[in-house]
Amino acid sequence: MKLARSAALAAVFTALSAGTALADWPADRPIELVVAFAPGGGTDIMLRALAPFIEAELGATIAVMNRPGASGEIAYTALSQAEPDGYTVSSLNTPGFLTMQIGRTLGYDPKALCPIARVVEDPGTFVVQAGSDITSLADLVAKAKAAPGAVSVATTGLGTDEHMAMLQLEKAAGIDLTAIPFEGANEAKTALLGGHVQVIGLNVGEAMSSDPGSFKVLAQFAEQRSTLAPDLATAVEQGFDVIMSSERGMAARCDVPEEIRARLSAAVEKALADPAFLDVAAKQGLPLAYQSGADWTAAMPARLARFEEIFKLVEEDK
Amino acid sequence: MRGPSAAQRGDRPDLLTALIFVGFGALGLFLARPLDGGTLAQMGPGFMPRVICGLLILVGLAVGLPALRRPLVRIEPVKIRPVVVILLSIVGFGLAVTYLGFVLASLWLILAGAMADPGGKMRQTLLLAAGLTAFGALIFVYGLGVQVPLWPF
Amino acid sequence: MSFIDLLILGFSEAMTPMNLGFCLLGALLGTLIGVLPGIGPTATIAVLLPITFFLPPLAGIIMLAGIYYGAQYGGSTTAILVNLPGEASSVVTALDGYQMAQNGRAGSALAIAALGSFFAGTVATLALAVAGPTLSVFALKFGPAEYVSLMVFGLLAATILASGPVLKAIGMILIGLLLGMIGTDRATGDARLTFGAIELFDGIDFIVIAIGLFGFSEIIANLEGSGSEGVKLAKLTRLWPTRQDFREAWPAVLRGTGLGTVLGLLPGGGATLASFSAYSMEKRMSRHPEQFGTGVVAGVAAPESANNAAAQSSFIPLLTLGIPSNNMMAMMLSAFMIHGITPGPTVLTSQPEIFWGLVASMWIGNLLLVVINLPLIGIWVKLLTVPYRLLYPAILLFCCIGVYSMNNRVFDVVLAAGFGLLGYLFRKAKCEPGPLLLGFVLGPLLEANLRRTLLITQGDPSIFVERPISLTMLVATVILLGLMILPSFRKTREEAFQEEDA
Structure with a gap:
């Protein structure tokens, strides 16, 4: 047998x-x-x-x-x-x-x-509320320049993808953002929808599968556009050296x-x-x-x- | 347990409580030494542990000091056998289950655990061990897919 | 489509033989894993998730939902029969449920738990159907500051549930908070209080503590008390609740359901907080708070209906916003996504049959669970007539498998044995472990939200009183604290417990 x-x-x-x-x-x-x-x-x-x-x-x-x-x-x-x-x-x-x-x-x-x-x-992305007046990384940078430290970015902790992407953006644009640690993408999404933070970091899979009526994606941090988001501009295309996947x-x-x-x-x-x-x-x-x-x-x-x-x-x- | 020692003082269960609370607090403070406290705006990992441990020591003292002056209350008598036997059989199960597989570990747990209770009949215990082991293997390992080997090899 | 049309659509979807079959299967499986300590619904659903690839979306989701709320029903069974809470939310059920079983009223306790859960499930499902989107907006209002105030209130309220001195309960909560801090600090990545053991980097699992403090130490204490021969329960008086039981239970069920439906909306510890605070509320409102902990019907009815209501209403943020509020809901989300469905406002309108089919099946599932569970009570109660000498090795084995299976490692089993010893010491010191578990569950949430709040405000604590929800919670906390400290209150409290001792 x-x-x-x-x-x-x-x-x-x-x-x-x-x-x-x-x-x-x-x-x-x-x-x-x-x-x-x-x-x-x-x-x-x-x-x-x-x-x-x-x-x-x-x-x-x-x-x-x-x-x-x-x-x-x-x-x-x-x-x-x-x-x-x-x-x-x-x-x-x-x-x-x-x-x-x-x-x-x-x-x-x-x-x-x-x-x-x-x-x-899976490249990282930055996501804001669908109704937000921020529509690109440039908008975000302008806002952060106007009020250093007042723009809060939800991450999943120190040294995680989102946090490292944020630090790269801070360095590339010469701005000051505040990282707020959350326990994962879903808590961060809730905080964004409730208006408790302005920006959240998600990976592209999470970002593209989020409800388009509630969330807006600013940029992806890939070297080349991900197959999941062929229409979303990368940070490098928008003029900021942020690569994180x-x-x-x-x-x-x-x-x-x-x-x-x-x-x-x-x-x-x-x-x-x-x-x-x-x-x-x-x-x-x-x-x-x-x-x-x-x-x-x-x-x-x-x-x-x-x-x-x-x-x-x-x-x-x- | 009352009688000639009535002159003694101290609410022993409360004193034990105080000992546990202060002990945990002190251990926590000791372990938290290398952690950064930070500021209120940028709380470090050591901030909350220190606050909690400090409170714990205070609560421990608040429970313990008045208990010293209260009349004697004894702690319920301790029987060492069930404590030691049960804990050892659990630890043995944990070690055995990875290296010897579920079947031997389960047999060990039930046979050793049964020693905690002196009055048992050998035959009954053996039957119980065999039955529970088979049941556990069937339900947990096959049925629910618990990730554990059945046999040592 | 009108509400009635949608409801009819939902029921017609849920009542197809296939969907009904998967609903039953899920409910049965859920009851089984709920009864087995340590085998949680999260792991089971993870293992079953790939199977749902091959099912139509609704059938798969109905089955997984059935496992989830079935486990809530099953979880109370072991809490009542053998003082072993399988989940944080059934810790308080054990307080009075186990005592009822000891007094020979296990049947009543189980029946009240099942019926209370069914009522709560019905109400919360209805709330989901009628007011889902509105309720989820409320959940969004809870930012970090609101959470901090809610947690502080919840922790303080938990001191009510212990029957010993308030100070001991506070100390136990503090130990729970401390245990909750063990592991990698999420915000900075530093290892905290781990003794350098990598097994502790992710903290201690709730099950390890619950099985150690409750399961193992209960066995040791029973054997020590009189040997296995001596553990005799009061003779079973009757299987079903008396009319008097129902009269005591229904107001508690109503209040528990309300509290559970609201708190279940909140991410993280919602269901746990719901069952703890429902119990505390009943004890506060009762004319005989001193009887709580000795086998009071309301002490089972309130937390059981609260945690089941919370289990149902935790679907609300997922289905209306697409945001899961706990691990279980995260798995449900992946079950949706596998089929290319992204839950959220869009799906509510574009694929109403999914939402309404699930809602209808949840109600049917709850009904099935009552039908499954009521006849089972006879069997469970018979289980208690098994001599303790034969029962305790079985409990030991199930506990050990449960602990081991969480992470497949020896470390957790040894740690649980350690907590067994600690639980034994707590018994000798006359400290009740319930508040410790609440502190353990809520501690990490409290700390994370406190840090978040102060990061956002850049160190300014006035946000706690500026935001209305937060302010309300804090005022309630102060009032509660005042009541505890007021000498007159303390006196009646002491008198109450002296009565109990007498």
Whole structure:
């Protein structure tokens, strides 16, 4: 019975990826996908939606495990302690993965974790009330110049995407804004609608799926316009050097055989091209932006340097 | 428990309360040392903990000092066995469940936990352990998808 | 379309066999996870969310909503039977509910809880249908300053619910506030009071504290008291509430429902604050406050109807503004979004069948829950006749699984054992843990909003008295404080408790 099943699966594999040496992987037991956030969060929903499509590509089962906490450190530590056999992979998010490397002692070695694939890139945006007289970043800057410190921007805490975007804008435009920390995008939205703050930072997925009758988006902080918001001007286009996006993907230990990592990466790439998944992703408002593990790894140092620079601004702001 | 010691003073439950309150307050203040207090406009992470701990110590003293002068009230007698056995069986479950799987952890918890109550019959306890373990595995692990291995391997 | 037309549209959507089936499934599942401590609706919905990809939007959402309010019904069951509140909002239900069970009136307590919840659910659902958009505007008026004043009032009111000295209750609230501060400071990212343990970076989970202080320490205390042989409950007198019970319950249900509907609109601790303050209000208004905590019907009816009303009305900001007010609602939002629906004013007009179908199904779901729960009472009550020697290992096991399953880590289980020990000490010191839990839930909200307020005003505290809602709350707080400090009040209070001791 078991033999027959493995034989059938093996046949599937040969069809998929002609004759690999590691015949057993990944057929004989489930692959554990460690999600660094609680069930129901953006990363969790994204990966739970994606997992069945990767399963189909690999012919393996994937068990999603949530190990939330310490902005990912708990999950990354768990991953770095797992066997390097390709049966444990985890979610990987920037800027969290990068910023925790700045001035914090970690329970794992970030260099021992290798990205498998980037799934989405989600740029930040600034959003105001639909009826607000602010319609562009220039308006916002003019308002802040007139009354330094009086314009309040809701963020989700010190050193988060929104806060770093705000600091970049302060520096680029020479203005003074007041950051008000909230517990997440939804609290911030409520405060904006109630008129308790003037501006909130959201990522583009959240911003574009918000009710257009209540919210107005000023700019996106991407290098190139996101596929989710092709009509929204970037900050750079509006003349302010603000670039801030978060990326979500998957990682494995670097000492997992190269071949297995390559197959994982290929499986994710194929899953992301599946029309059925594209449909799910479109409904969830996922700004898909596949990048292979190698490409993503190569882009990391430059991002880290940028964050280090911004963190200096954070320290000055403290 | 009344009698010759009636001359003694001190409301022991209230003194214990004071000890807990002051203890928590002092521990909090100690842990909050490295935290920045900030100003009223820019409250730092250390502001509220210090305020709360200060209040806690004050409340502790307000409970404790009058209790010293009140007539003696004893704390209800302590039996060490259930406290130690129950807590150890819980901690053991926690350690076992990750490394040995749900089945062994659950058996440990119920068999060890049953030691808290001396009068139990062995046969009954074993049956209970087997039944609850099977039930737990079925409902939690299969039914509700609790993420835990069943077996050590 | 007129209101009646919309209602008919809603019911015709909700009554299709498929939607009815998913409503029932959700309600059953919710009751199950509500009864099991630690297994919360949030985790269950997260696991079930992907399944809803394959369902029509309304069916999926109806099922998830059913799990949510089903869990509210189920949550009170363990609070009443074994003094184990599964959620913050059922902590106060345990105060009198468990005592009623000990007095052999578990059936009455469960029935009152179910019927009160049904009434509250009906009213809050009606409020959602009639005045949803208006009510959500009220919720928006609550800025950081209003929250601070509300929290201060709520915390002070919580001292009423303990039967011991006020000072002890205040101390317990303070410990709760302190415990709530453990973890990463959201505003600055600094780790606070964590002993350097990364497991504490996100703070302590409510369930860890509740299961430790209530579940574990109750077991230890019972075994210590007389060994498992000695834990005998009063003989079951009757299964159903008496006419007298109903007479005592209905005003409490009415007040609890009102309070719950309003407080449920507010993000964060709305449902918790609702059940705590409903209980406090009943105790204040009662002619026999000294009987609270000994098994009073109103002490079960008020918080249960308040938390169920709050559970329903927490849908209002989500459906009318598209803003979820808690984690559960955030999951509901993702369930909508998976199907490309963005809840909010636009959907109210463009896809009325979604909104009205959900509203109608919520009422049907509440009805189903009463129908499911009333017959179950017979079974639950039988459970109490199981010898404690067989019952307590089962409770231990369920608690341990619940704690472990939250984050899949040993640390939480050990920490819960630690809280079990602390709860044991509290018993020896005659301190009641209820206020601690409220402080723990509200503490982070109080601090965050206080800091926000003063950041926005750049350090000027006069905003608290300049804003009318905030001012009203503060005046109420001062009056309450005055009542507590007034010597005459204190005297009657002491007399009341001496009576109880006698």
